[in-house]
Amino acid sequence: MPRLESCAWSCSCAARGRHGSQLGDTAAELAAKVARSPSASSASSTTSSSTSSTLNWSQHLVQRSVVLFVVGAFMALVLNLLQIQRNVTLFPEEVISTLFSSAWWVPPCCGTAAAVVGLLYPCIDSHLGEPHKFKREWASVMRCIAVFVGINHASAKLDFANNVQLSLTLAALSLGLWWTFDRSRSGLGLGITIAFVATLITQFLVYNGVYQYTSPDFLYIRSWLPCIFFSGGVTVGNIGRQLAMGIPEKPHND
Numbered sequence: 001m002p003r004l005e006s007c008a009w010s011c012s013c014a015a016r017g018r019h020g021s022q023l024g025d026t027a028a029e030l031a032a033k034v035a036r037s038p039s040a041s042s043a044s045s046t047t048s049s050s051t052s053s054t055l056n057w058s059q060h061l062v063q064r065s066v067v068l069f070v071v072g073a074f075m076a077l078v079l080n081l082l083q084i085q086r087n088v089t090l091f092p093e094e095v096i097s098t099l100f101s102s103a104w105w106v107p108p109c110c111g112t113a114a115a116v117v118g119l120l121y122p123c124i125d126s127h128l129g130e131p132h133k134f135k136r137e138w139a140s141v142m143r144c145i146a147v148f149v150g151i152n153h154a155s156a157k158l159d160f161a162n163n164v165q166l167s168l169t170l171a172a173l174s175l176g177l178w179w180t181f182d183r184s185r186s187g188l189g190l191g192i193t194i195a196f197v198a199t200l201i202t203q204f205l206v207y208n209g210v211y212q213y214t215s216p217d218f219l220y221i222r223s224w225l226p227c228i229f230f231s232g233g234v235t236v237g238n239i240g241r242q243l244a245m246g247i248p249e250k251p252h253n254d
Contacts, residue, residue, distance in 0.1 A: 023236070051148020055165055064243045065115045071239060073107035079152045080106055086156035088222070090212050101210070117194060124186045141242050144181040148235040151177065155224055163217045167224040168224025175232040182234050194233035195226040 041196055083089040151173050160166040178188060199221070207218040217223050 001092060022230065025167075061119070064119065064240065067243060068115040068118035068240060069111040071111075072118075073111035074237065075114075075149075076107050076110030076148040079149070082152065082156050088214060089158050090214060113198075114236045117190075117236045118243070121187070121190060121237035121240045122242045122244035124190060125184070126187055136242065136245060138242060140181060143236050144177065144235050144238050147177050147180070148231050151231050153224075155228060163215065163223050167222075167227065170224045170227040174227040174234075176235050177231050183236055187234055187237055190237060191230045195230040198233075199226045 002008060081088065093162070114252060154173070155166070157172055158169070160169070160181060178191060182188070202221055203219050206216075213220070213222050213225075218225075
């Protein structure tokens, strides 16, 4: 009898031990699930916020591109019309009789160039880690546009003894525009690069007879044209920088 009681007692203890271990395993699994659920929800929220940031950034990029394109196309129409009226730029007769007395390709090409330049300036600033903070306000940007239009007006209106004097004067005005409204190394470097590339493209177009300049003195074009491109690049760059203020930064994938 004592042996039977001891066997029964040992069996009941073993059963209780197995039941306790099963309960412990179940509790551990529940704890693991509870521990995993917050991390999963956190990962889901992080993914959704990243997607939302990407969409917002893309929308702002498209909006800035459209604004820069419209500004560039409008300024090209106005300034090109001024050059044509002063007989600085000569287009074929069939072109002059068209809308706005300008070639159809001038506004879209200048608008596209303005969009690229306006997006490139803040991108270069961010890449160099030198955010442009000098006179970051729309009033300053509007004054910069007014000075740029004045430089173009001077290129068509001012009469000098020769083109060299006019070119030196416009070069001084263009550098003064950069110093007054920009003063950044990236702005100076991009302005010079834009002037060089745009001058080469213009020489190619003139060489192929698309249009021409009166009294060319620098490889089929006027020697002051790079000054116009430089000041235009600085002006469009300031517009692009101002439009880029306050937008969400491009999300990074870790």
